[in-house]
Amino acid sequence: MPHVVVISMVDEILKVINLKKYFTLRRGLLTSLIKREPPKVKAVDGVSFNVKRGEIFGLAGESGCGKTTTGRCILRLIEPTSGKIIFDGRDITNLSQGELKPLRKDMQIIFQDPYESLNPRMRVHDIIAEPLRIQRICKSRREEEEMVMKMLEEVELTPPEEFMNRLPHELSGGQRQRVAVARAFILKPKLIVADEPVSMLDISIRSEVLNVMLRERDTYGTSIIFITHDLSLARHICERIAIMYLGKIIEMGDVETILQEPKHPYTQALTAAVPIPDPDHKREIIPIKGEVPSALNPPSGCRFHPRCPYAKDTCGKIEPETITLEDGRLIACHLYTRK
């Protein structure tokens, strides 16, 4: 009897394959006549990862590593320079904006800045209802009103009647972010890109926004790509994490594994640098030289080699391949590449 192999229906909601985004810098007329190649900022330079259904996937790194640009490319808010984005089994890399529109029901975004992400002239009701209106979901005003009220209750902005007619400037930062969460979840999307959703909020209100997000995720099974620079937070929220450096993913895997036993020298330095809210804990800071170089002229070979305490000759010449280790993590480092 031949084996019948059942291939499960796409377990991955998102597959990103070798995504690249280069920004070309504008130059004056003379410079463009003299030099042939315009300078490019290689913000994202070959990034590949998968996100499973219902998973919270962290995209972490310091500023300038390309995590925000990656998030935007996935939603096609910025056009990728090359690579493939496969969303729910479908290649959306080259779809026109018109073809993308119906798919946008299933992918949404939450921004970092609670003050800039809501239109100051729109009332909370209209802000949350906006995706419904753009996608023409509701058939009547009453249906729309009910959906909005339900979302307000889910994000704990109660009583909903009181919040429906408020303007953004009448809300606190935490309340605004919860409106942003309501707005993102109202279409019950399959994927949400959350770009540093709590980093501009006071510490004591962060978890109320995060808990609301987690509850919504549990209710609707939405996958979340959680972009952050705060590793302590990523540890608490994410299930898997990818660490980015200068446009590349250098280590990726289960969040506890990566953060408690980092193997890539950069991840090691990064996790050692995170301050711990415990005065009895003595930290060993791993000294690495200098600061993150510019993405205009990234170092040759492994991007991290000029600062790496373990750098060898090969590191400056050849870029390390991404390989899978025994514990399941992916890593791009010559220390682990077998000949």
Place this chain on the structure above:
Amino acid sequence: MPLLQVKNLKTYYQTARGYVKAVDGVNFQIEEGEVFGLAGESGCGKTTVALSIIRLLPPGGRIIDGEIIFNDRNILTMSEEDIRKIRWKKIAIVFQGAMNALNPVIKVGDQIVEAITTHENVSKEDAWKRTEKLFEMVGIDPSRAEDYPHEFSGGMKQRVMIAMALACNPQLLIADEPATALDVIVQAQILKLMRELQRKMNLSMMLITHDLSIIAETCNKVAIMYAGKIVEYADTKRIFREPQHPYTRGLINAFPSIRGPKRKLISIPGTPPDLLNPPSGCKFHPRCPYTNDKCKKIEPELKDIGERHYVACHMSW
């Protein structure tokens, strides 16, 4: 004798709608060689405390009451001339976001030289030599004093600001969120630098921040501020091991840690109070899980509960 003693400081801002009670009766002291942390979220008044100490309040701000005793003299009763002798020379401050306040068209070295020559009677050459030494002290190649601010990264600019603050060898350094805008690796470098400098120069430091992790690592003593008042004040280790005030507990619980057991993140319900019309009694009572009638009527005073641990809360110990 402590280096700095703040007694019952009250600083209010006058606005069109009334007085904002930014600092409403704050007491603490800093010993020589100590690193003192002032912790709290945005709007709690910590920056106003710092500005009150050097008497550089923005328009509308007035120190209504209190004493600030520095080196046995009350800063609040000093003449403008006297306080100018103290600013920068005895008490220096690194403001929040100061690294963005560097003049972009003047060489960095010249800016420090200007700070030195303004406060001390030294020649430009001597001041420049001192600048180069300062650069070495903060870990920057002295030849970079000839560069302009835009040629420096964020972390390096912050080092420059620290160098500038230490230019006149102050006794007390006030740092307001010195590492907040920086990436975590650079942040660790800057904090390490500050700790080293503090040890080498036997500097007293007042570190103002919302980040309890930084306080845990750097400070000897910490005061937690809420709505213009200090709600808890003790040695750092004591506060983290046995936090008494409900706000302190809530705040500590709200900080996720990258090490140690993973626990659920808890938030403090509600929002920080409006300082124009603060709540009656204990300002934290609307958000406190243990509120009772007394809390709503009477404001708790800072009580000594033993081992130099002070708490302002009605809950009995």
Place this chain on the structure above:
Amino acid sequence: MSLQRLMEEHIKSLREFANTFFKNKFGVIGVAILSVFVFMAIFAPQISPYNPMDVKSIGVGKPFSPPAWIKIFNKDIPDDLVFGIMGTDELGRDIFSQIVYGSRISLTVGFAASFTAVFIGTIIGLIAGYYGGIIDEVLMRFADILLIIPGLPLMIVLAAILGPSIRNIILVIGITSWPSIARIIRSQVLTVKEMKFVEFAKAAGCGDNYIIFKHILPNVMPLVYVNAAINIANAILIEAGLSFLGLGDPNNISWGMMLFFAEQYQALLRLAWWYIFPPGICILLVVLSFIFIGHALDEILNPRLRLRR
């Protein structure tokens, strides 16, 4: 929300706005002065004793008669040498009537010209700012050309070519005023375009028209209103200037034209202050009232335009 509640919401915000507006000293003074002139313009036939365009109004008094009330200061002046509230002009027409009817021209030209300029300027500013690229370049170069050409000579030439009429004056002012408005609107559009709520709408799948009308325009309107008010002041001044230079519509009497005739018939030499001051002061007051209103609007609307707390 039911229709009734929607209306209630709208009225409530209008009332709130009126409350805030009238707390502003500038707003109150500006509206007070303006309402006098608006009243004057609307009820001109009722207020004014004569119709200055009517042939019958010529010679109702002796030419260049001072106003009647100077008799309080100088009792010896004979009755037939004084006339009315503001005296007479070179043809013996009542000046007060001319002032009253003149308000109609000034206000009409002011509103219409400003509306034209703001309308054109806003549309061009929106398109240039939103679409950017070559459309922006072309439109802005065009605006720049109009901005470079000196204003008054251009207007004189255009008015001379098109011929003197109210409609042409309105056109001339509209055509020469839109570029600066377009620039202002365009830079605001550039700012709003980058705001995250616009990006969200795009992420939700909306098109360009939606963004322009639902997000950008409402956030640009306060700027439009402020500019409109100031533009009206500008338009009134320009009309007065053009009329003073003799390019005004001879079929109508405006304050600027009064000054034109005053100059032509040497009112200054004759010390006919009642011919010179009233139109000048009226222009001043109306222009001032719009500037005050614009200032009040700016103070009220713009703090909220700053989208940060």
